[in-house]
Amino acid sequence: AVNAESADPNARVERFGKKVDGSCDFQQASIDAQDSGNSSMRYAASSMTWKFSWKPSSGAGCYGVTIRSGLTGQSNGPYLFELR
Numbered sequence: 001a002v003n004a005e006s007a008d009p010n011a012r013v014e015r016f017g018k019k020v021d022g023s024c025d026f027q028q029a030s031i032d033a034q035d036s037g038n039s040s041m042r043y044a045a046s047s048m049t050w051k052f053s054w055k056p057s058s059g060a061g062c063y064g065v066t067i068r069s070g071l072t073g074q075s076n077g078p079y080l081f082e083l084r
Contacts, residue, residue, distance in 0.1 A: 004050065005043050008070030011052045013039075014078060016062040024062035024082050033063055060084050 014030035039054040052065070064078030 003048050006071055009041055009050055009067050010070060011041060012066045014064045026080050
């Protein structure tokens with residue numbers, strides 16, 4: 001493992017709508033998903049990993065998370081999921 005503390009990542013969470021059948025519609029335009037104020041990225045030096053804790057303000061729905069490195073500018077995602 002490599003010390004990644006300097007990566008300085010940030011997370012962007014997007015909310016997606018649903019189709020008529022109730023399934024997630026990840027093809028439509030998303031909106032920024034506001035958190036409840038209890039969300040953050042934390043670095044664990046013991047495991048050399050970053051952890052993103054997120055508490056959604058709007059509860060159940062369809063979301064995507066994109067992680068961007070503050071060090072390199074590289075983005076990964078969005079990682080799509082449904083919260084029920």
